Amino acid sequence: MTLTADPSLNHLLAALPLAELGRWLPQLEWVEMPLGQVLYESGRTLGHVYFPTSAIVSLLYVMENGASAEIAVVGNEGLVGISLFMGGNSTPSRAVVQSAGAGYRLKAALMKDEFDRAGPVMHLLLRYTQALITQMAQTAVCNRHHSLDQQLCRWLLLSLDRLKSNELAMTQELIANMLGVRREGVTEAAFKLQAAGLIRYARGRITVLDRPGLEMRTCECYAVVKREYDRLLPDKLAV
Structure with a gap:
């Protein structure tokens, strides 16, 4: 599909330096993300990373008996598929579109190459990963105590x-x-x-x-997560 939207609608893409963004643009693929679409399954090797612009994706941990619980949500602030550049290639969670919309995706090999350059892209993605881990940890605490x-x-x-x-x-x-x-x-x-x-x-x-x-x-959990995202990923990120 041709690009019909603005990549800057995703905050991570908007935070890329111009040189990196120019290198990414020809490789970004605009995709619809309908409600209930599974972007990846537990244990499967990821083929792409996704940058939602108007969709929201739920990261779920699925038990052997089929029961599930959400561990994080990802929307226009981030990306789906951090295991690709963290070196794991797969994850025990499942990613499902919880609010229909659209976004961009980038092939796994291209994302790995960009991360391995060890430049501003790597630092940006590591800051995002820290914010996402905070959300996961706070969700676990919230579900237990509130x-x-x-x-x-x-x-x-x-x-x-x-x-x-x-x-x-x-x-x-x-x-x-x-x-x-x-x-x-x-x-x-x-x-x-x-x-x-x-x-x-x-x-x-x-x-x-x-x-x-x-x-x-x-409870305080929402404010904790929001502060961490705002601290690590401000609207105009200097990388």
Whole structure:
């Protein structure tokens, strides 16, 4: 497919120095990312890295019995497929599109070559990896120590940060799979947030009505993750 969007809509691509961006542009492939698309499966060798521009991708850990839980979300702030340049080539997690949109992808061999140049691209990707690891660690802590409605607030805020609107197309069953809890628990938590006037949920769509209210209701985990991304990956990154 021909390039029909602006690569700078992805923050990592926008942060590339001009020389590196010029080298990447002919190799970047614009792709649609429909809801539910699996970008990679557990244990499989990755063929591409993905740079979402309007899609959100959920990184899930899947158990032997099929149960799953989300360990991180990736949107226009980053990329999917860090195991490629970290040397592992595969990962035990699964990457699934949780909010439909689009983005760019780059072949695995090209990404490895860019990282191995040991220049500004490597430093940028390592900073992003540190931020992603923080999100994974904070998610584990949050799921263990905080209430379900706090977890739902955190999840909604992280998703909103990666979208241009205040509306998410998301069923309660899908949210339950992401958070690794029963659907009934998500229903109860969503009802509490709706009763408080923070969200409106209808027909598989969640509309956030009061973002400041969500930020006040959630635990500290959201702020910890956001601060780390802002610290390591500011909008105008000098690399």
